Structures are given as C-alpha cells and as structure tokens.
Amino acid sequence: MKILFFVGAMNAGGAERVAATLVNAWAARGDEVVLVPTHLGSSRSFYPINDNVRVHWLKQHLPALPLPSALRKWLGMRRVVRQEKPDVVLSFLTNVNVATLLSLRGLSVPVVVCERTNPAHATNVGRVLGWLRRRYYGTASAVCVQTSDAEKALRTMVQRLPAVVAIPNPLPNDIWHIQRQESVEKETPARVDALGRLVPAKGFSLLINAFAEVAEQRPDWHLYIHGEGPQRAELERQAELVGLKDRIHLPGRTEYPWHELAHSQIFVLSSQYEGFPNALLEAMALGLPCVTTDCPSGPADISQQGKDARLVPAGNKAAMAQALAELMDDRRLRGALGQRAAQSVRDRYALDVVLQQWDQVFKQVMQKE
Template sequence: MRIAFVLSGLGAGGAEKIVNLLAHHRRQSGDAIHILAVNADGPESYFPYDPDIKVSTLGGRGLGSQGRRIAGASRQIIALRRRLAEISPDLVISFLTKINVIAGLATIGFDTPVIMSERNNFKSQSMSSVWRLASPLAARRASRLVMQTADACDALPPGLRSKATIIPNPVALPDGFAPLPGDGTRVVAVGRLEEQKGFDLLLEAFARFARQVPAGRLTIFGEGPQRAPLERQAQDLGIGDRVHMPGLTKRPGDWLLAGDMFVLSSRFEGFPNVLLEAMMASLPSIAFDCPWGPSEILSSPDMGVLVPAGDVDQLGDAMLRLAGDPELRHSLGASGARVAAARYSMPSLLARWDGLIADAITVPATKRLAPVA
C-alpha cells in the first residue's frame, strides 16, 4: 500500500514525532511511504527519516494580510493536489487543524480515503473565521477522524462524531536512556515558546519557588516568538541568572536529563506528549489542569500533581512540595512510569493505528467521495 502523510513542517513538535513513528512502522510493514510537509522549505527533519521514506516539501507558507493568507492557502491546496496526483496514494493521513482543511480540499474528487488527525485544542487555539468555518466542512471529506482525548471527541460537531476514534500518542524513551538522581532543585519544561505553553506563568511560579530554594534552577527547552518577552520577564522577576533557555535539544529526549521534576504550564493542549515522556522517564510531574489532556493522563494523584489551570500560587507550592520531599518525588516518578508504560505503549497504540488504517481503506468509494458542502 502507498501512504501519503501530510503535515505542516519537519520540526520538533508532537505531530512531527508521531508521523515519524507511524511512517517507520508502516514502512517496516511493507508500505511505500511519502511524507508531504506543506510549510517546510527543505527536507531536513528534526526526527530523521530512513532513506527509503520519500520526503517532499511544498514550501507554501501563506503569510501577511488575511487576503494574502487565503491566497497562500489556495496555492498550498493546488500544490498538494498536484503532488498527490503524482504519487497516487492508496491512503492519505493528515495532521493538525489547518493541514486537515488543506488536505480535505486538495483531495476533492480523488477516490482515496483520508484519515484526519487532530493534535491540538481546536476550540482554544487562535484561528481566523475562515479556517474555523472551513474545518468542519473539510472534515466531511474524511473517512475517519483521529482524536487524542474524550474531550476532543465531545467537542466535534454531532455529525462528525461517528467518524471519530480516540488514539493517544504512544510514548517511548530514547535508546540507552537512564535517569539521573537529583536533589529536587532542577525544574525542567519543554515546548514552543508561545503563549499557549504558559511559560510566563511558569516564570512567576518559579520566582516564588526560587525565593525558598536558593539552589533552584529552571530550564525551558524550545524556541519560538516569545523568547525575548520571556527573557525580559525573567530579568524583571530577579531570576534571570537562574533561568536557562537553550533552544531545541540536539537529539530528541535530551531534555529529560535536565531536571528533577517536570512542569507543564500550558493554557491549553491537544495532548501533551512531553508530559507522557517525562512520566515514562520517571520524572515526577506537575501540570496545570488545562483543556485538553492533563486530567486524562494524571487521572489519579499518585501519578503526578494536577494544579488548577492558571493558578500560579498553587503551581509554585507544588514545586516546593516536590523539592522538599524526596520520597514523594520517587513515588510519583515510579508510579507515573508504570502507568505511562501500561497505557501508552508503542506496540498497542501502533496496532490501533493499523486497525484504523485497515478500516479506512475498506470504505466504499461512494462514501469516500462525500461532498464537502
């Protein structure tokens, strides 16, 4: 079978990681795999691909005014449609809200099933009215919809819920990973430096933490448009010399060795992969109870600390509690690792993807060609 995976870029995000995992898994099963990165300018990928997986980049960013963005999206749709016509895939799998819209429109009239996978919180993320209106219409083109949480399924329009299935991301540690013991003073966070990830809230909480833990250090891995404001905020809070923002790690998972506890400070999520990775690595974890994902992952208090969304004081208190209690850090780390391994193991979740793919390619052609409006 020939499968075309369609995604935005080839960076260090969660969608890029799961596409990489699925692509290699399906290639090992004998499928011919094409990766189509709509917004990438070059084929270099943070998550490397085997040479027999074909990576194509369309380099079609639509920037500027709304009119220019619409024109840019139209060019992306045309470019993707042409590339798919050349590949003639048996199945298209797309990832993320806007890319799902582009893939849905680009495949109109193609006798090809499409699986659309939503990875972010489409109710909370910033989106123009054009994209917000187009999204449910394009989703009608999908044979199947993959959501990551029950909340995400519930947020779908009623007419789309029958197509939806929940498949959370699988999690695995880097080869040869071994956790290092720590004294509870090192706090680590990771994510794109943007408002969604709430690192401004984390800095406020860490300032509270740092006043009582003189040796405390915070490392935030990631890159993005909020770097300069966050650096200024750290200086204004008097913690500039205790906050380190080194950018992206050279290798996936390197950040796991930089902390004694992990903090997820997001305002909203689709499904926080980094929380699962931290748990799998036995890092005791604290998370804001933001929509969606943390409450489903940290479903009992022995797995990690869930803090009311946006509550900076309680976040700081939770960090102080873990710093001062080695036994609690150890028990949360051990319990979190056990649960993450049991619920989100690679083999079981990849098998669920295999079942979904097998189901999608059996959809009758008359249903594949359902109109988008």
C-alpha cells in the same frame, strides 16, 4: 497495507516529528509507505526517514497549467493518489486535511484526517479554513484527534462528523535509551525544569511566581526554563523582581531536552492550553515526578486525572506552589511518583501500543469502503 501520508512540510515541529516516527515504524514492519509533503518550499526532512519510505515532494507532481496555486496543488495531490493507489490515505494538520478532502472527492479510497491541536484553541485557523473544515470534515472516513478534550471541542464545532478517534502521540523508542540515575537526587543545586517556547500561553510567568513563593525556604533549589521566544526579556525582568535572578535560569533552546531532564528532580508544565504536551509525556517517561496544570488538552489524560502527576488548576499560583513544595520536601514521594509515571506512560504511549490504535482505525475505514 499501502499507506499514503500527506503532511505540510517536514521541518522541525511536533506534527512533523510524529509523522516521521509513524512512517518509519510502518515501513520497518513491512508496510508500503508513501510520504507526500505538500509544502512547495524545501525538499528536505528535518527528521530522519527510513530508506523504505518513498517520499514524493508534491511540487514535483504539479500540473504545468496556468491555474491558481491552490488548484494546482489539489490536482497534484489527486494525481499522486491515482498513481499510487493506496489502501488508505492519511493527512495531518487542518489546511492539509481540507486540501486532501477537496482533492480526492469522488475517489474510492478511505481518507483519515488528523487534527494536531485542540480546535478550541487553534490560532492558525482563519474564517475561511474554519468554514471549509466544518463543510468537508464530514466527508472523511474518520477524523483523528490527540485527546478527549480535542474530540469534544471538534464535535461542538463540526456537525455530521464521521467516526472521531482519539489517538495520542507515541513515545519515540529512542527515549528508552536515556537512563535517569538515582544519583541525580544527590546533585546540587536541585532542579525544577520546564520546556517550551517563551510565550504567554506556556504560563512561565505563573511558574516563576509559584517558584518564588517556595524558594526562600528551599535555598538549594533552582528553576530552569528551556526555550526561546518573545517573552524572554519580560521573564528575565520578572526573575530580577522576585529576587531570584541567580536561581532562575533561561538557558535557551536545547537540542537535547531528554539529557537535560535526566539531570532534573522535578518537571513542571505550566501552560494555559496545549495541543498535546509531548514535554510532559516525555518527562514522565524518563521517571521525573511532574507538576502540571489541568489545562486543555492532554495533561488530565496523560496523568490519568492526577494519579501519575500532580494536577493543579490552570492559572492557580497557590496550588502550583503547594505542589512544588510537597515534591521538593519529600524525596521518597518524588521517587514513587516518577516511577509510577514512567510505567504508566510506557503502558499507554509506547510506539507499539499507539500503532495498534492506528491499525484499528485503518481496518475500520477500509472495511467501510
């Protein structure tokens, strides 16, 4: 199978990492893969790309015509597809999806477009792009989202959609090489960890307040919030106000999140909303017992409605504090929940499992064409 994959850029980011994981896996198993970053800036990928993946930076294929930038880009995308003659075209992110659908009109190649956030909470889709999405998504062969919540939101926003399929992000194979030792439970201080950009949507203010509710009776526990962002000073002040500046740590962005989580006892996702919470998925894969808000979208799917993690209402400090206290106080419960979480996400989100879902979509759209 020959797959041509349009992405925006290949900078550091969740969508870009998933794109790299997919193209590398397809190339490794023998598919012919052409990756086309459409961003006209840097011609480098932050993530390693398999040598068997052919990378065409779109700016090298633009027509030398005095045309508006968007039109030149669309003509370049059309030119690449006509040259490569792929069996299927895949694209990530709303703006790239719209450009793909517009540029390939009239070509007899199946096109699968993928939303990478919950459309109900996307902040980067303006009025014009939103209108174009509503107008042209119906011309795609299939639309992929990451969660059932995102599927419901998209169906309410866009009429006359083709097949809509929820395919989650795969777990990178490298994560299985990280071993979380049983001796972690004896490390002091005991740790509650969270990961994410320091912005209000991540709910870290709520997490600090929930931790403060239970911290006095549990002096051996510390909270670590890994990340950077505009809310840092506010969160540092909050840690002082609750009297826990020595037990609430904001160490900044980590290059090695899995290694940090491997030394934690509990992971918390406190978000108000998510596109797809990779941090939660990866913490569960590492065998960490997790507390997560039931925010849109992803935590309910990943935790199997609270079976594999403690699922609490978004914005509910008391419920989060109670869930934290239960796990802090019961080592056996932490072990059992973490073990169940690791097996569950391996069964559902391992790379080979997710690749089978993509194969099914490709098979359906190619048969339809």
